[in-house]
Amino acid sequence: MSRPVTLPPRNASDHKGTFGRVLLVGGSRGMAGSISLSSIAALHTGSGLVSSAVPDVVLETVAGFHAALMTIGLPAEDGRFSSDAWESLCGRVSTQNAIGTGPGMTTESGSVAIVEGLLKQRQTPVVLDADALNVISSQGWLDGDELARGKDDAAVVFTPHPGELSRLTGVPASDVDGQVRAAGELSKRLGFTIVVKGGPTRVVGRGSDDSPVQTYVNTTGNPAMATAGCGDVLTGVITSLLGQGLCGWDAARLGVWIHGRAGDVAASRISSAGMTAVHLVETLALIADEMSE
Numbered sequence: 001m002s003r004p005v006t007l008p009p010r011n012a013s014d015h016k017g018t019f020g021r022v023l024l025v026g027g028s029r030g031m032a033g034s035i036s037l038s039s040i041a042a043l044h045t046g047s048g049l050v051s052s053a054v055p056d057v058v059l060e061t062v063a064g065f066h067a068a069l070m071t072i073g074l075p076a077e078d079g080r081f082s083s084d085a086w087e088s089l090c091g092r093v094s095t096q097n098a099i100g101t102g103p104g105m106t107t108e109s110g111s112v113a114i115v116e117g118l119l120k121q122r123q124t125p126v127v128l129d130a131d132a133l134n135v136i137s138s139q140g141w142l143d144g145d146e147l148a149r150g151k152d153d154a155a156v157v158f159t160p161h162p163g164e165l166s167r168l169t170g171v172p173a174s175d176v177d178g179q180v181r182a183a184g185e186l187s188k189r190l191g192f193t194i195v196v197k198g199g200p201t202r203v204v205g206r207g208s209d210d211s212p213v214q215t216y217v218n219t220t221g222n223p224a225m226a227t228a229g230c231g232d233v234l235t236g237v238i239t240s241l242l243g244q245g246l247c248g249w250d251a252a253r254l255g256v257w258i259h260g261r262a263g264d265v266a267a268s269r270i271s272s273a274g275m276t277a278v279h280l281v282e283t284l285a286l287i288a289d290e291m292s293e
């Protein structure tokens, strides 16, 4: 049960500001649950303040999932972000300790502008998942080195499943070793940390600017997690850990570890076939102290 890295224990003088302010951006009409799961996962892994920025047509739905969540309604069209959503969001970016985006947001023009804006800014760490990654592949933004991170830039963490990674790299989902190699090349070229999801999940990245790209193989998790929304939960976990001050490499490794551990505990308490992402996110709250010394 060895953790790849630990969080410090909480002190008596700590307050919510100590544990970071994070923002989860995504969702659409029909996929309001995805970004809600990400946001609740951030609350359940220790973030002090969590907001969800969603198309305003789903604001009440998302707010109704958890009373501790703050919600920001962004301009919407046909149930998803409209092209001016980024203009409403961009002023809030620098107020956050970390931002996660992608779950449930579709790849329409509003999402394209949000992903572009978040990649261009370099102050706030970001996690990109699901449709944020699909936007990047469809726009061909990985072809050049424009997105490359320098040593003073905030972390970028990608969390693709094999289908998304195939769209990003061209390596088919069936070629696991090839996908890990392609993720390593991407990480080396652009300085990102890349979570290659699967059984087991691998994290590819580097701990500091002068260390080589490494691969961490996660030891937790199981096939009960092969159910809708479990990846959305991971997006929120890693965003939460970045917001608590971990670097991309540490947030991704500890994130996949606690996420898989919650999956193991939930599967044994519920059942392998019957466990859902809701059980997973509830279990995270019960075991979150396992991340601390």
Ligand SMILES: NC(=O)C1=CN([C@@H]2O[C@H](COP(=O)(O)OP(=O)(O)OC[C@H]3O[C@@H](n4cnc5c(N)ncnc54)[C@H](O)[C@@H]3O)[C@@H](O)[C@H]2O)[C@@H](O)CC1
Pocket (backbone or CB within 6 Å): 030, 031, 032, 033, 034, 035, 102, 103, 104, 105, 106, 130, 131, 161, 162, 163, 164, 173, 174, 197, 198, 228, 229, 231, 232
């Ligand atoms: N409750 C919700 O609102 C949910 C919304 N979701 C959203 O639904 C949208 C579509 O995402 P999906 O991931 O379902 O669709 P995708 O089309 O990205 O992924 C599904 C395909 O990817 C491949 N794939 C996925 N995992 C694989 C694996 N382990 N091995 C091999 N191939 C694999 C398969 O070809 C599969 O058909 C996203 O916006 C996503 O965030 C999902 O996250 C599920 C839950």
Ligand SMILES: Nc1ncnc2c1ncn2[C@@H]1O[C@H](COP(=O)(O)OP(=O)(O)O)[C@@H](O)[C@H]1O
Pocket (backbone or CB within 6 Å): 130, 160, 161, 197, 198, 199, 200, 201, 220, 221, 222, 223, 224, 225, 226, 227, 228, 229, 230, 231, 232, 233, 234
């Ligand atoms: N067989 C498995 N073994 C271990 N973990 C798994 C397995 N199947 C799925 N998972 C985990 O569940 C999550 C699924 O993510 P993803 O495909 O993005 O789901 P969704 O988009 O539906 O939320 C990943 O973190 C993955 O590692």
Ligand SMILES: [Mg+2]
Pocket (backbone or CB within 6 Å): 129, 130, 161, 231, 232
């Ligand atoms: Mg996913």
